[in-house]
Amino acid sequence: MADGDSRKGPGRFGAPSDAPVILSDVPGSFTWKVLHDRHPALIQKVRDATPYDPERLRALDLLLGEITEGVIRPLEGAMHDRDLWESWDRGHIGERWDDAPFLWSESYFYRKLLAAVGYFDPGPWQGIDPFEPFKQAELFGEAVDDELRALDGFPALDVGERDQALILRALWGNRADLVFRISAGGSGLAAQVPGLVADDSALIWSMIDGLSATGGSLAGGNPAVGGGLADGDPTVGGALAGGDSTVDGSLVGGDPAVGGALTADGRSSRICLVADNAGSELLPDLVLIDHLLHARGVGEVVLHVKPSPYYVSDAMMADVVACLRRMSEAGGQAGEIGSRLREAMGSGRLLVRAHVFSCAPLPYSEMPDDLRKDFASASLTIMKGDLNYRRLVGDRDWPPTTPFAEVTGYFPGPVAALRTLKSEVVVGLGAETVTALEASGQPWRVSGTHGLIQARS
Ligand SMILES: O=P(O)(O)OC[C@H]1O[C@](O)(CO)[C@@H](O)[C@@H]1O
Structure with a gap:
């Protein structure tokens, strides 16, 4: 069953x-x-x-x-x-x-x-x-102007601060009432942390630490094929897009079963990011992707989007294109990041998938084999948002202290979740955290005031 x-x-x-x-x-x-x-x-x-x-x-x-x-x-x-x-x-x-x-x-x-x-x-x-008018209004709103301008403060942060800033921004991205300024640096970030009910960000970055690509690649199934450099940085080996173009029509990009660039110790230097909302959530996701590719040397990122409109604002391919255009038009740091992402798209280091199962009414434990292979080919999959969390852990009334690693044990590789809590399901919390949250008397599971960063290696 x-x-x-x-x-x-x-x-x-x-x-x-x-x-x-x-x-x-x-x-x-x-x-x-x-x-x-x-x-x-x-x-x-x-x-x-x-x-x-x-x-x-x-x-x-x-x-x-x-x-x-x-x-x-x-x-x-x-x-x-x-x-x-x-x-x-x-x-x-x-x-x-x-x-x-x-x-x-x-x-x-x-x-x-x-x-x-x-x-x-x-x-x-x-x-x-039917949701396009809402997405457009949000993408071209003043809040997004501010977010894009705030990226100009980004170069002043060191890599560690950027890591933390970007993961938090990607987490809180779908909380509309929060304008998080990257330029606020470390002190601005601290203000976000109390809302976190679980924080495995150190584990996530330790997993990413080892993922720099070396130039080796499994492109076309031939491990001897070296990847091309994509962004001019000689320390970062670029990935070649998977060699097999005869893939399922629901996929955009290379063969999901074929890993891209490799790390020095022969592991896949690919990360999957399963997107949630378009606009002000997708923009920080794209900035995070650029950081992974450009500053962290990850060989390849596979971005999963929805194949059709879903849950009002869920990101589709058209939204990725709209965000990249928006970044280019904004100029400054946003424009630079947008250009690098366009290059990454052109060179195959940023692949986009729109798998039909992304709009399925089922948990990821029911995913079809081709999607399973896709996730298995990555050294880390990052799931964004509430709905992906529900699908990842199963939309069940779990005791909140049920270990995250236990309920995600079926997933075919290391997996992380960045989620603002907007529905009832939650796992992986400490008993003291649960006691304090319950004592608050607030609807903490559904109000969007709390977030979590969870991972298993
Ligand atoms: O955009 P997100 O973070 O996936 O949130 C979607 C969530 O919104 C709701 O549709 C209503 O709150 C939830 O049922 C659902 O999980």
Whole structure:
């Protein structure tokens, strides 16, 4: 029995799964409110943001009726992803929305929203992202101007300060009310640390320390092929893009099973970063990627984005392009970083994937073999954001002291999570931390006021 289709039972690849799956069946609970308050409100926002025609407005009304009345109905019409959804169904179609796993129902809602606005259907509405107006407004807002200007203070920081600044900025990036200034240096950073409920950043950087590429490469499966230099730094060996271009159509870039550049001791010098939101979260992710490639000598970074609009602001390839353009136009340090990233993209040191499973309603313990190979080819995978965390550890009511290493033991390589807490699931906390958080009387699990940095080697 799979992790995604059971309330109990062993997960694939030995993922532990003896905690109850989180549902939405308690009126007034956080998850119930997401389905009953946030989703109807989102349908209204989507209607207001784009001048849809009667057919799409009717479909949005039908979706609103369905989630209000309560029973999950199948997708209708021609579907390019019918086979996928048949394999991801897990028998929830026909159930009440509240009774399906929260992870599954929330994800299915986004797929139905795309169906309602005709996102996949041939015709004039095909490819019109219903969330684009929100993403655009955010990317071109003043807060992002400030963030980009703040990068000009970056060269004054030493590498250690940059490491810490970038990991914290990437962590807090999706907390809209926080404007974190890198130029504030060490003292500015200290102010962020109290909100951390777990901090494995030292472990993450110790793993990255050993990942400098030497120029050796497995490109095309031939370990004797040396990588080309990408950014002119002679101490940093560049990676060659994987030699096999005949890969699954859902992937952009080289063969996921083929490692890129190697470290001196023959390990993969590749890091995967699984993105979360676009705009003010993706920008610091890209700055972190540049730091890994340029200052830390990592041979190759694989950035995973969503293949279609999801959870409103989740990053897609178009958002990566928009962010790089935004950086170039900003000039200063942001412009320099943007140029280096463009070069890295051109030389294959920065690869982007948009795997279909990135929008699946299932935990990563259910990932398909090609994605598993992709993560296995990296020396570290960094998962960004709340939803990726839920999918990584399983969206279950774990005791919060359950070890992170235990619930992620199934993952095919070293893995880290950078997450602002915005939903109920959490693992890997110290008992004293949990006692103090509970004593605070605050909704610390869901309020976005706390963050965590967790890792296992
Ligand atoms: O953008 P993030 O960090 O993945 O957050 C998404 C989160 O928002 C919610 O949709 C609602 O809070 C959660 O259920 C979900 O995990």
